[in-house]
Amino acid sequence: MTGNRTDAGVDTGIERHEYDVVVIGAGGAGLRAAIAAHDAGARVAIVCKSLLGKAHTVMAEGGIAAAMGNLYADDNWRVHFRDTMRGGKMLNNWRMAQLHAQEAPERVLELEEWGALFDRTADGLISQRDFGGHRYARLAHVGDRTGLEMIRTLQQRAVDLDIDVFMEFTVTELFRDPSTGSGGTGGRISGAFGYWRETGRFVVFESPTVVLATGGIGKSYQVTSNSWEYTGDGHALAMRAGASLINMEFVQFHPTGMVWPPSVKGLLVTESVRGDGGVLKNAEGERFMFDYIPEFFKKETADTIEEAEGWYTDKKNHRRPPELLPRDEVARAINSEIKAGRGSPHGGVYLDIASRRSPDFIRRRLPSMYHQFKELADVDITQEPMEVGPTCHYVMGGVEVDADTEQSIVEGLYAAGEVAGGMHGSNRLGGNSLSDLLVFGRRAGHNAAYHSMRTKQRPTVSAEQVKAASAAALHPFEVEGGENPYTIQTDLQDVMQRLVGIIRTEAELRDSLAEIERLKERAKRLSVEGHRQYNPGWHLALDLANMLVVSECIAKAALERQESRGGHTRDDYPTPDDGWGALNLVLTLPSDSDSVDLKHQPLPVMPDDLKTLFEES
Amino acid sequence: MGYNLKMRVWRGDASGGELGDYNVAVEEGEVVLDAIHRLQATQAGDLAVRWNCKAGKCGSCSAEINGRPRLMCMTRLSDFDESETITVTPMRAFPVIRDLVTDVSYNYEKAKQLPAARLTPRDPDGKRRMKQEDVERGQEFRKCIECFLCQNTCHVVRDHEDNKQAFAGPRFFLRYAELDMHPLDTHDRRALAQEAAGIGMCNITKCCTEVCPEGIKITDNAIIPMKERVVDRKYDPVVWLGEKIFKRSDRGTRSEEHGPA
Numbered sequence: 083m084t085g086n087r088t089d090a091g092v093d094t095g096i097e098r099h100e101y102d103v104v105v106i107g108a109g110g111a112g113l114r115a116a117i118a119a120h121d122a123g124a125r126v127a128i129v130c131k132s133l134l135g136k137a138h139t140v141m142a143e144g145g146i147a148a149a150m151g152n153l154y155a156d157d158n159w160r161v162h163f164r165d166t167m168r169g170g171k172m173l174n175n176w177r178m179a180q181l182h183a184q185e186a187p188e189r190v191l192e193l194e195e196w197g198a199l200f201d202r203t204a205d206g207l208i209s210q211r212d213f214g215g216h217r218y219a220r221l222a223h224v225g226d227r228t229g230l231e232m233i234r235t236l237q238q239r240a241v242d243l244d245i246d247v248f249m250e251f252t253v254t255e256l257f258r259d260p261s262t263g264s265g266g267t268g269g270r271i272s273g274a275f276g277y278w279r280e281t282g283r284f285v286v287f288e289s290p291t292v293v294l295a296t297g298g299i300g301k302s303y304q305v306t307s308n309s310w311e312y313t314g315d316g317h318a319l320a321m322r323a324g325a326s327l328i329n330m331e332f333v334q335f336h337p338t339g340m341v342w343p344p345s346v347k348g349l350l351v352t353e354s355v356r357g358d359g360g361v362l363k364n365a366e367g368e369r370f371m372f373d374y375i376p377e378f379f380k381k382e383t384a385d386t387i388e389e390a391e392g393w394y395t396d397k398k399n400h401r402r403p404p405e406l407l408p409r410d411e412v413a414r415a416i417n418s419e420i421k422a423g424r425g426s427p428h429g430g431v432y433l434d435i436a437s438r439r440s441p442d443f444i445r446r447r448l449p450s451m452y453h454q455f456k457e458l459a460d461v462d463i464t465q466e467p468m469e470v471g472p473t474c475h476y477v478m479g480g481v482e483v484d485a486d487t488e489q490s491i492v493e494g495l496y497a498a499g500e501v502a503g504g505m506h507g508s509n510r511l512g513g514n515s516l517s518d519l520l521v522f523g524r525r526a527g528h529n530a531a532y533h534s535m536r537t538k539q540r541p542t543v544s545a546e547q548v549k550a551a552s553a554a555a556l557h558p559f560e561v562e563g564g565e566n567p568y569t570i571q572t573d574l575q576d577v578m579q580r581l582v583g584i585i586r587t588e589a590e591l592r593d594s595l596a597e598i599e600r601l602k603e604r605a606k607r608l609s610v611e612g613h614r615q616y617n618p619g620w621h622l623a624l625d626l627a628n629m630l631v632v633s634e635c636i637a638k639a640a641l642e643r644q645e646s647r648g649g650h651t652r653d654d655y656p657t658p659d660d661g662w663g664a665l666n667l668v669l670t671l672p673s674d675s676d677s678v679d680l681k682h683q684p685l686p687v688m689p690d691d692l693k694t695l696f697e698e699s
Numbered sequence: 700m701g702y703n704l705k706m707r708v709w710r711g712d713a714s715g716g717e718l719g720d721y722n723v724a725v726e727e728g729e730v731v732l733d734a735i736h737r738l739q740a741t742q743a744g745d746l747a748v749r750w751n752c753k754a755g756k757c758g759s760c761s762a763e764i765n766g767r768p769r770l771m772c773m774t775r776l777s778d779f780d781e782s783e784t785i786t787v788t789p790m791r792a793f794p795v796i797r798d799l800v801t802d803v804s805y806n807y808e809k810a811k812q813l814p815a816a817r818l819t820p821r822d823p824d825g826k827r828r829m830k831q832e833d834v835e836r837g838q839e840f841r842k843c844i845e846c847f848l849c850q851n852t853c854h855v856v857r858d859h860e861d862n863k864q865a866f867a868g869p870r871f872f873l874r875y876a877e878l879d880m881h882p883l884d885t886h887d888r889r890a891l892a893q894e895a896a897g898i899g900m901c902n903i904t905k906c907c908t909e910v911c912p913e914g915i916k917i918t919d920n921a922i923i924p925m926k927e928r929v930v931d932r933k934y935d936p937v938v939w940l941g942e943k944i945f946k947r948s949d950r951g952t953r954s955e956e957h958g959p960a
Contacts, residue, residue: 343728
């Protein structure tokens with residue numbers, strides 16, 4: 083692990099390091115990528131904004147989706163692949179969905195190898211739990227703290243391998259060497275620039291490859307389950323380096339976030355509550371999800387309470403309860419109930435497991451939820467229902483990558499996990515995120531390492547590039563009497579929540595783009611107080627630029643796509659459309675402009691042998 | 700429902716600092732971290748504080764609230780009287796970087812000294828089998844969110860800076876116990892727990908258990924059993940003889956030294 087050197091021996095302004103692979107982000111994808119790159123023989127650095135082991139992956143609760151077949155022998159990668167594609171309303175990159183379904187089981191077993199202690203079946207195998215959109219109980223889990231188990235296991239593995247970690251470190255720019263490479267004007271990736279949060283000291287990484295594993299964008303919304311780190315850094319870094327983003331209009335609002343007290347509004351309530359028997363009710367006590375079964379899922383969803391109840395014990399002869407529809411469907415249903423005036427006192431609906439499962443069962447299966455509600459809301463979930471409502475949780479969109487290698491259109495730049503796009507199409511199934519991190523984290527790490535070792539002449543970082551990056555990072559200190567970054571962040575969150583939320587319209591999206599333009603102007607005159615040492619105001623000022631460009635991408639793509647699909651619902655175009663269903667929207671940031679470009683691109687076409695999987699039922 | 704909270708927050712860095720007095724508008728249902736954030740957003744933009752999940756899951760926002768080691772995100776303002784002044788100071792056992800942020804690298808250094816899990820080979824079908832009741836003991840310890848409040852409160856660390864060299868602290872005794880109780884792990888870390896980690900220096904005052912936000916019974920379920928196993932292997936003549944005869948070299952090196960048990 084690498085610490086921040088503040089000793090007297092370091093007196094030049096800028097610290098320099100050379101690696102084969104620099105991984106930005108230390109959540110599931112970043113750690114898995116670093117381990118893979120290390121295993122392939124590369125010199126690897128992990129760079130992360132927080133302390134090691136604190137990344138957003140710890141918030142994941144439910145489990146890791148993998149067709150291991152431990153409980154249902156009929157489960158296999160084809161069924162998982164089909165569920166994933168249908169959950170994403172067929173907009174997924176089919177090849178990514180295939181690789182994901184095929185490789186997830188081995189990635190889970192690998193975690194066990196490294197010390198993870200999953201819950202077990204009666205036969206002693208890794209237990210698997212039910213989740214929305216998955217045909218079989220498929221999520222490997224540890225109670226409702228699976229993400230913590232995953233990150234701790236990967237962290238301990240990375241420490242065991244003695245991989246260098248730069249903690250509390252933010253990357254602000256990626257470098258390309260214009261004298262190298264083909265494919266595009268800017269040349270290959272040559273490194274990255276950033277600062278130690280602790281001292282504000284600048285660092286240059288020279289590396290022929292960079293793996294982005296920076297997670298999502300949720301902090302651009304007011305009500306979110308995401309932490310401060312989720313400012314779309316990787317999305318923005320990729321764009322500024324010339325890479326493209328796809329599917330940015332698809333933002334997942336998790337159906338069940340806490341709604342009260344205000345301090346925890348948006349905090350995640352795991353889908354496992356529903357997987358383990360919890361149901362949603364409105365203020366009139368009605369199980370309303372039966373009223374919201376869409377045509378697309380009619381064949382596989384129970385339409386009576388009797389059938390739904392039978393499913394928990396006999397899956398062969400019953401269809402799934404509608405509470406376990408994919409997240410986009412459930413979030414929209416809850417939204418409609420609240421709008422129709424059938425919400426709970428604090429503007430949510432009820433999630434009830436208390437009347438359906440024993441207190442012992444609830445405490446054993448859902449210990450974190452029990453603790454979270456008890457401590458933060460004075461609610462005993464074994465005795466009373468929870469109040470829940472939608473919360474911004476995940477962005478399906480991200481860096482456009484090659485499905486097999488995770489390389490972006492920029493040579494040497496890779497992306498994996500939430501920051502990458504394509505895998506989940508228009509909507510991600512619960513449990514498919516943790517498996518995504520492992521499968522594509524490993525692939526990105528491996529491929530970056532190989533790429534690096536094949537690079538005969540290492541690209542270089544020029545003095546001018548470093549000078550420019552350093553001037554840009556220091557800019558907020560030079561403005562006197564400018565705007566407070568916290569105020570602009572709050573205003574942006576308000577715009578995104580109000581105008582680019584679950585239900586969208588053309589007029590509101592146009593307004594949002596105009597508002598974002600105004601915020602971009604204001605952000606040019608940001609000023610921060612204090613100095614460079616551990617200064618959250620300065621850090622936010624730099625992150626804000628990322629949040630703004632990512633928000634613009636979301637709003638622009640949402641305005642363009644005139645249909646409703648997955649995590650993108652247009653009030654003025656309420657149904658899916660086959661034409662749009664064959665298109666990705668691709669966003670880029672031209673180097674001479676601060677405004678994003680959008681183009682249409684046909685979706686990769688699935689081979690016929692896989693297509694047959696969708697004809698069966 | 701809202702009111703003006705009187706707060707005292709430590710501001711400063713390695714060279715020194717002092718408590719600053721603030722008045723912060725707070726709302727019903729808020730936690731200490733909310734008040735700190737509002738202070739940061741409206742009055743002190745450069746106030747340094749670590750936080751991530753704000754849900755008691757990541758263990759970043761550890762501090763001392765009215766002298767008690769706690770997570771700021773899990774300390775509700777309703778636990779205090781509205782007229783009471785809430786004082787927030789950085790964890791005392793670690794060097795201050797700035798304001799509420801401390802240098803916790805001690806913990807990351809200790810983590811590196813611990814041999815990781817090394818399991819027996821997989822079953823012929825490529826999977827592994829363990830009983831639920833056998834993994835549950837380890838699972839309790841793996842609930843640890845690494846907030847380091849136990850490390851901060853442990854008087855072996857807190858009151859004696861020079862002990863840090865020889866003492867890994869409660870968080871890592873948890874890890875030793877977890878690996879030791881792993882049904883398929885092949886290492887014996889008892890000698891290491893005694894020598895490099897200094898488990899013998901712990902005199903089981905249970906301060907760590909009291910501050911654990913995850914409610915892990917660190918002392919009763921991890922440290923005491925681990926101490927017993929360390930002692931067993933050192934003094935039990937049957938174990939000693941067994942190891943001599945069967946040469947269980949895969950179980951690690953045997954300690955010949957007697958630590959301050």
